[in-house]
Amino acid sequence: MDTQAEKRAHERHCYAAHIAVSYFNKANSYDAYTMNIGAGGMCFKSNLFLRPGATLYVRLKETHPDSSCSGFCEGLHIVTLAEVKWCCEAPNGEAFPYDVGVKYFEAAY
Numbered sequence: 655m656d657t658q659a660e661k662r663a664h665e666r667h668c669y670a671a672h673i674a675v676s677y678f679n680k681a682n683s684y685d686a687y688t689m690n691i692g693a694g695g696m697c698f699k700s701n702l703f704l705r706p707g708a709t710l711y712v713r714l715k716e717t718h719p720d721s722s723c724s725g726f727c728e729g730l731h732i733v734t735l736a737e738v739k740w741c742c743e744a745p746n747g748e749a750f751p752y753d754v755g756v757k758y759f760e761a762a763y
Contacts, residue, residue, distance in 0.1 A: 666690040668689070669688055673714055708738045709735060736759060
């Protein structure tokens, strides 16, 4: 049973894109890539363990032309602030060994 899906308020869609993530107000950024996105957040692969509860600055670097996202792809933000909800080791010792789930911060306006 996927307990992460049960907690989501918005549907997620598979979508591949290169992103850059950094802790909010820190200079260093790290490459990552999305696995799925939605109106409320995203899941991505990272080579860095990201602390749950931390605030991240997420920037879209490039989308993959073979990703299917018909029409408007709800949840695809160019830049956003998000909270790390969970971070866990991915199986099989991949190049990006962590799966990370984030929730977007609501706009204040």
